[in-house]
Amino acid sequence: LGGRITAALQSMTNATVIDEAVLKECLNEIASALLQADVNVKFVKEMRDNIKKVVNFDDLAAGHNKRRIIQQSVLSELVRMLDPGKPAYQLKKGKPNVVMFVGLQGSGKTTTCTKYSYYYQRKGFKPAMVCADTFRAGAFDQLKQNATKAKIPFYGSYTETDPVKIAQEGVERFKAEGCDLIIVDTSGRHKQEAALFEEMKAVEDVVNPDLVIFVMDSSIGQAAFAQAKAFKDTSNVGAVVVTKMDGHAKGGGALSAVAATKSPVIFMGTGEHMDELEVFEAKSFVSRLLGMGDMSSFVNKITEAIPLDQQPELLEKLSQGQFTLRIMYEQFQNIQKMGPLNQNIQKMGPLNQVMSMIPGFNEQLMPKGMEKESQARIKRFMTMMDSMTDEELDSSNLKLIADPSRLTRVARGSGRPLRDVQEMIEEYKKMSKAWNGMKNLKINKKGMLNPANQN
Ligand code: GDP
Ligand code: MG
Secondary structure, eight states: OHHHHHHHHHHHHHHHHHHHHHHHHHHHHHHHHHHHTTOOHHHHHHHHHHHHHHOOHHHHHHOSOHHHHHHHHHHHHHHHHTOOSSOOOOOOTTSOEEEEEEOOTTSSHHHHHHHHHHHHHHTTOOEEEEEEOOSSTTHHHHHHHHHHHTTOOEEOOSSOOOHHHHHHHHHHHHHHTTOSEEEEEEOOOSSOOHHHHHHHHHHHHHHOOSEEEEEEEGGGGGGHHHHHHHHHHHSOEEEEEEEOTTTOSOOTHHHHHHHHHTOOEEEEEOSSSTTOEEEOOHHHHHHHHHTOHHHHHHHHHHHHHSOGGGOHHHHHHHHTOSOOHHHHHHHHHHHHHHOSTTTTGGGSOHHHHHHHHSTTHHHHHSOTTOHHHHHHHHHHHHHHHHTSOHHHHTOOOHHHHTOHHHHHHHHHHHTOOHHHHHHHHHHHHHHHHHHHHHHTSOBOTTSOBOOTTOO
């Protein structure tokens, strides 16, 4: 009996140790992803501590998907951190909603004001924009141009230097005209400074907004918390918009902005154009932050299409290491043979099937409705690659591949302008990134592809 108890205890101890190790390893991985995405160091630690509390070790011991269980907890923990507990002010029909935008200079306020107006215009509101930025030269012209393009009434002045006066006059006028969404664009400064906050406060006092929206550039990194806090301390911020989410995969500052302002993120700016504004969805945002959403659905898709151990070609290529221009060339050859991707997916070889399922691959190479142009583009790329040496085609060293004198030589050899060659290299970089993402789905001993994020 004693022996059995000891053995049971022993195995229990072992199991716990293993699960804790798995948890630790997982959390390390996740923490590093979050830090890279600019999530505040403090929140990453908080998240870790909370996860350790909520993860149920019994589940871990019994379940096969340890990593998945942990990741689900991380996901919901981060989603929870993005939820300040109360929704943002909802615009009401039949009354003039006054919405004021604040944020540093260059954060994207004026652009976002237009996007926001345009968004609600399509929802049946009657928006108008007031330019209370008298600080930045050309601010009124910028707003005027944007508003005109979107066919939205605007108000501002070239001569008046008092933003408070303009704000007051503008809001009054549009109220009188029966606009039900009056947007007040304010000025920013390069830094959080007293003059800006005094001005902001004065404008806020006079327009008495229903909602103050803090606009934050997603690329500011770890500075997000302090910046958001500074605005919240002066202004009655009730919602956040993070901009420039198209520039890079980061965006962890959004968590900081929520914590600092105790307000939800309502939209994301994803480009310079009027319609590049997305309703913020915490769950997909977090998946993107962790870089797991795309990859896990990708892996699911592959497994549905072909059993992974039946993909010797793919496994061999992946095990060969880096993505090279030659692999790209071969992909192009196949695409040319096949015509539009996906439509012919059944006819493709396993490697192509897999490649075509890498997130971003398809849309990039063959945007819908652009098949003809895409084929021509691919053909151009191939012509240029024909002018490359074996050394270049088989290298994955960007210094060598993108060496300016080599690019000039390729341009001359293929009779294409240099910018075409540069475009081809950009394409290579993108594909290479997708390829490395796929490589990171570790290959296990049986030669099976293992998504890195599952057990
Ligand atoms: P403001 O000083 O806060 O009013 O900022 P602006 O609206 O003038 O924007 C500053 C710059 O950022 C402009 O060049 C905008 O076109 C650009 N911008 C704003 N939002 C976005 C976005 O979501 N994506 C990209 N790529 N650029 C943006
Ligand atoms: Mg502006």
